[in-house]
Amino acid sequence: MRQVKPTLAQPAPNPMFRLADLARDRAEVIHLEFGEPGLPTPAHIAAAAVASIRDERQGYGPTNGPDWLRAAIAARIARVDAHHPTPEQVVVTAGGTGALLATLLCLCGVDDDVLVPDPGWPGYDGILAAAGARPVRYPLLPATDWLPDLAALDALVTPRTRVLLVNSPSNPGGAVFPPATIAALVDCARRHDLWLLSDECYDELIYAGAHVSPATLDDDGRVIAIGTCSKSYAMTGYRVGWTVAPAGLASALGIVAGAQANNLPLSMLRAAHAALTGPQACVATMRDTYRANRDLALDLLRAAGCAADAPAGAFYLLVDVARAANRPAASFDSLAFAEALLAARAIAVAPGGAFGATIPGHVRISLAGDPAALRTGLMGLLDFARAWE
Numbered sequence: 177m178r179q180v181k182p183t184l185a186q187p188a189p190n191p192m193f194r195l196a197d198l199a200r201d202r203a204e205v206i207h208l209e210f211g212e213p214g215l216p217t218p219a220h221i222a223a224a225a226v227a228s229i230r231d232e233r234q235g236y237g238p239t240n241g242p243d244w245l246r247a248a249i250a251a252r253i254a255r256v257d258a259h260h261p262t263p264e265q266v267v268v269t270a271g272g273t274g275a276l277l278a279t280l281l282c283l284c285g286v287d288d289d290v291l292v293p294d295p296g297w298p299g300y301d302g303i304l305a306a307a308g309a310r311p312v313r314y315p316l317l318p319a320t321d322w323l324p325d326l327a328a329l330d331a332l333v334t335p336r337t338r339v340l341l342v343n344s345p346s347n348p349g350g351a352v353f354p355p356a357t358i359a360a361l362v363d364c365a366r367r368h369d370l371w372l373l374s375d376e377c378y379d380e381l382i383y384a385g386a387h388v389s390p391a392t393l394d395d396d397g398r399v400i401a402i403g404t405c406s407k408s409y410a411m412t413g414y415r416v417g418w419t420v421a422p423a424g425l426a427s428a429l430g431i432v433a434g435a436q437a438n439n440l441p442l443s444m445l446r447a448a449h450a451a452l453t454g455p456q457a458c459v460a461t462m463r464d465t466y467r468a469n470r471d472l473a474l475d476l477l478r479a480a481g482c483a484a485d486a487p488a489g490a491f492y493l494l495v496d497v498a499r500a501a502n503r504p505a506a507s508f509d510s511l512a513f514a515e516a517l518l519a520a521r522a523i524a525v526a527p528g529g530a531f532g533a534t535i536p537g538h539v540r541i542s543l544a545g546d547p548a549a550l551r552t553g554l555m556g557l558l559d560f561a562r563a564w565e
């Protein structure tokens with residue numbers, strides 16, 4: 177019988193897409209909804225892509241990625257994540273998204289469960305649906321600045337569970353999980369014999385604490401770490417990321433990555449190489465810019481009587497609009513609020529409902545854009561929330 181894969185047949189419409197559709201291509205809108213860096217891609221990175229197009233034949237390449245880039249990624253991971261994979265463990269992918277999809281296609285079959293954080297990045301839903309797996313959400317707690325509720329997580333494991341997905345620094349909460357939390361998550365995966373998939377896309381965007389990769393605690397080959405050039409180098413459109421897998425898994429991952437695209441454009445791989453091996457001051461500049469935006473937003477919230485905890489990493493802030501609007505969080509409709517805010521004030525934010533079930537009273541704003549737009553957008557948001565009927 178002809179039918180679409182069940183997980184794709186009735187995709188739950190994510191409120192983020194609805195909002196994005198309404199805000200798209202509207203120049204008058206203040207865009208705080210997406211994690212899109214406002215700073216340009218550093219010139220030496222863009223120049224590497226241009227030189228490659230101009231000077232090199234753009235042909236087919238190795239499915240796992242060229243050796244020179246896999247070596248640069250392995251060296252970068254040793255430098256940033258204190259984890260020392262061999263280049264053979266690295267597979268180059270189409271961004272962090274491609275890395276997550278390739279990994280989950282390798283690990284999951286239809287009807288397998290994957291434990292995902294709530295609140296968590298909305299992109300996980302589509303990737304899991306494409307892989308055929310089912311998301312089972314484990315709570316991150318606002319009371320602990322969005323650290324996982326480890327007891328609740330443990331209780332969600334069943335014989336169908338295959339993968340524990342961990343994201344630190346986290347989107348949207350901005351938590352940087354401390355070493356004890358990472359150790360407990362690795363221990364949970366070990367006790368239940370799960371794969372642990374560590375999404376480390378924001379590992380260089382940290383303002384307090386330090387990144388601990390679960391891969392550094394992996395003693396039996398169950399941790400897969402993924403990363404990307406998108407966020408630290410403002411390269412979202414270049415689409416270069418990576419998966420770092422235990423030795424036994426890299427060839428399966430290479431098959432899947434090859435089946436997805438065979439190889440990525442050489443010009444983009446050259447740009448990624450320039451980013452990873454070139455001067456790193458641009459990363460510090462971006463981090464400082466996002467930190468200044470974070471502090472600006474926190475000051476505005478404090479002045480409005482809506483003080484929020486400072487995110488320790490990534491570049492987002494969760495704003496408790498139910499509190500600002502003096503409404504009960506449980507019955508707050510964050511999508512209706514975001515749609516009304518867009519219609520009335522031309523300010524786009526991401527509704528809390530896009531990130532799972534746990535933050536209906538929040539919206540997420542991006543701290544990665546222009547500070548003047550952030551100030552105007554956040555003040556407009558708070559003003560609108562106070563008058564929201």
Ligand code: PLP
Nearest residue numbers: 211271272273297347377404406
């Ligand atoms: N993981 C998280 C937590 C993200 O926030 C994002 C992008 O916003 C990604 C993965 C995907 O990153 P990329 O643009 O490299 O595909």
